[in-house]
Amino acid sequence: MIMNKEKDIELLSAYLDGELSNEEIKKLEEKLSLTPGLREKLAELKRIKDLTRVSIKKINEAPYFETRLFTSLESKPYRNILKKWSPVIGFTALTLIVMLVLKFNPDLIKNIFEEQKLSLAGFYKENLKPLLFASDLSNEDIFNFAFYNQLPLDNTRTQFIQLGSDQSGDEYFEINTAGFSSKEDNFKKFIETLSLNSERKHQFDSMMSSYAHSLQSQILVNDKNTVAISPNLWNYQKAIVADILSFAKASGKGIADAMPVLFKVESPMVEKVVHKVKSNKDNEYIFFTPDTLFIDTFVFDEDEFEKEMELA
Known part of the structure; x- marks a missing residue:
């Protein structure tokens, strides 16, 4: 039986996690009975998932987490506003800097263009x-x-x-x-x-x-x-x-x-x-x-x- 490796691996993982419907489970188990390689892959995935469950310690749910989170956000309104408008502030500052530079050196862009033109002409x-x-x-x-x-x-x-x-x-x-x-x-x-x-x-x-x-x-x-x-x-x-x-x-x-x-x-x-x-x-x-x-x-x-x- 032909195996679609990526799709089969996804189905095997979902099978172990109990995420398949009864019909999908039935089809997969029929396929497992006919495909030794697929059964080996299932066993390998099961070992990996077992090791993962053992090695990773579940974090206990903190009580009143949402309440404390919103209280913290409300206590720092200025930081949130600054973060929200930081791209606009940065762009405005850059624009002001460019305007000041051009005001005191109006030929800057023209000089850059001429230098690039001379460089290209020199190359050719x-x-x-x-x-x-x-x-x-x-x-x-x-x-x-x-x-x-x-x-x-x-x-x-x-x-x-x-x-x-x-x-x-x-x-x-x-x-x-x-x-x-x-x-x-x-x-x-x-x-x-x-x-x-x-x-x-x-x-x-x-x-x-x-x-x-x-x-x-x-x-x-x-x-x-x-x-x-x-x-x-x-x-x-x-x-x-x-x-x-x-x-x-x-x-x-x-x-x-x-x-x-x-x-x-x-x-x-x-x-x-x-x-x-x-x-x-x-x-x-x-x-x-x-x-x-x-x-x-x-x-x-x-x-x-x-x-x-x-x-x-």
């Missing part, structure tokens, strides 16, 4: 490294970034960042894993159309390499799934276009034939854009984290990073 800023370092940007990548607003984020070109602007002129970016436009002949066509000699080609390569190095600090990541993107990335894209146009114009060849897309940019505008980017020392970044999004300043130490890479 730890160990930020250039994401574009792993993509090993080529001069052709930089050239195509200028005209197609796409920049590969890894050396397999399976992830890339796409810059753009909406109808209202607000700039945005997307990180995509599909749709990368590989324009492998644009850089080569530019060099061939301008008929650059070795010296001029070296100058152009140096200019592209310089931008590749500068772009590394514009997108940073760390092991806390933080992505930090500098708004200056949009300005770099414009500056690269401006520098390429300026370089092409200086060659004396037809700019329209050399460019993958024709940009009508006047010389003063070219110089203005390039100067703006190269003189901009703004260290502001947009931080994307698993928990939040915020804008804050961050100084990326390129020299320290390069030392770490040399030692790695």
Whole structure:
């Protein structure tokens, strides 16, 4: 016969205490006759209850207990009132203390909030490294970034960042894993159309390499799934276009034939854009984290990073 241990133990205990009805007693005794294990459990419970009755001395009932209890309570009314209202008194006292603190230090809560915000921002800023370092940007990548607003984020070109602007002129970016436009002949066509000699080609390569190095600090990541993107990335894209146009114009060849897309940019505008980017020392970044999004300043130490890479 199947035993429900917890229920059977409760029934056995009630059986020994005489708390079962006649029908329940009859059913239990039938079950006991068919279940040796249940009979053993009954004997064990009986021994425990017998020991308990022997070891515990019954306390004699005190005469007039209720009368003396109520007399004692009536003689201490203030203590009862104090006990009853102690939570309210405690809360009121705490409220008064907080009000006094805020009165003499009104910026306390604001300072606590700012400290927590700085602590959280500091946590997500730890160990930020250039994401574009792993993509090993080529001069052709930089050239195509200028005209197609796409920049590969890894050396397999399976992830890339796409810059753009909406109808209202607000700039945005997307990180995509599909749709990368590989324009492998644009850089080569530019060099061939301008008929650059070795010296001029070296100058152009140096200019592209310089931008590749500068772009590394514009997108940073760390092991806390933080992505930090500098708004200056949009300005770099414009500056690269401006520098390429300026370089092409200086060659004396037809700019329209050399460019993958024709940009009508006047010389003063070219110089203005390039100067703006190269003189901009703004260290502001947009931080994307698993928990939040915020804008804050961050100084990326390129020299320290390069030392770490040399030692790695």
